[in-house]
Amino acid sequence: MALPSWTDKKNGSMKRGGLWLITEVGEGNVFTKTQLKEAFPDVAQIDRRVRDLRDFGWRIDTNREDVSLDANEQRFVTQGEPVWEPGKGRAKSNTPITAVQRREIMSKDGHLCRSCGITPGQMYAGTYEAAQLDIARRSVLQANGAQSVQFVTECTRCRVGGRELVADTPRLLSKVRNLGPLERSILASWIAAGEREFSPLETVWAEYQSLAADSRELVRDAVGEGD
Known part of the structure; x- marks a missing residue:
């Protein structure tokens, strides 16, 4: 089934934003706020409409989620619900946290x-x-x-x-x-304390588990050597 055009204003700004991400940006790619506003000069709050897609399972990361991005960039990670289809994209019950x-x-x-x-x-x-x-x-x-x-x-x-x-x-x-x-x-x-004190051995184990394979091998060798 062919996708509707993101330029068709009858679809509404959130739906158009989703279609723009799919057809012009592509999953996994980065876009800027400037590019978004240039694509939708007729929509005053297009950035908010695109954020609304997250309520429908779309993943769009900012520099808060992806530290490789700067403040003007966002990454379209994955598509969620096809909000342009009949019966989709209806308002969710989740309300913003005050x-x-x-x-x-x-x-x-x-x-x-x-x-x-x-x-x-x-x-x-x-x-x-x-x-x-x-x-x-x-x-x-x-x-x-x-x-x-x-x-x-x-x-x-x-x-x-x-x-x-x-x-x-x-x-x-x-x-x-x-x-x-x-x-x-x-x-x-x-x-009751609201926390757990880890023993030195448990701390070492946790750090060992986070290592890459080559570094884990070095630690295994060191443990085997003893004192």
């Missing part, structure tokens, strides 16, 4: 990424990149089998990597019930 909600969520989450534990402004290990925190929508499977969306604080890296993940609450509860008394007591202490 500034008050954002502050409350971050406060409850301890002002740290709930996935990796990094704090705002903290440098990612081995880089000069400082972490930025944002609010992510997390799909959560409830005990009754229903799926809902909940808000959680995550850094930019984890928020991008976890977009397709669904938190399985029943599975986690089942694992908790299978813990022994000592393990459950330790878990309760971590929950």
Whole structure:
């Protein structure tokens, strides 16, 4: 089925924006705000209309998600729902998070990424990149089998990597019930403290796991040598 023309104003600005991305930019490629505005000189807020595509499964990264981009660039990563087709592209029920909600969520989450534990402004290990925190929508499977969306604080890296993940609450509860008394007591202490202290050995293991194959081989050799 042939795509409608992105220049046809009868399609609406969001639909036209999506069609422009597909036909003129292409998945995986970078475009600039200037190029977008030049393509739609008749639409005052075309950048907002293109952002709206994210509500329909489109992935369009800025420099917050892709540090290789500058402030004027965006990357069209993947197409989502074909919003120009009949019955598609209807308004979603998700409403924007207010500034008050954002502050409350971050406060409850301890002002740290709930996935990796990094704090705002903290440098990612081995880089000069400082972490930025944002609010992510997390799909959560409830005990009754229903799926809902909940808000959680995550850094930019984890928020991008976890977009397709669904938190399985029943599975986690089942694992908790299978813990022994000592393990459950330790878990309760971590929950009460809001953090977990890792032993030196666990820290070494985590860093080893993040290495490339050649570096892992060096560590394996060093471990085998002993004292």
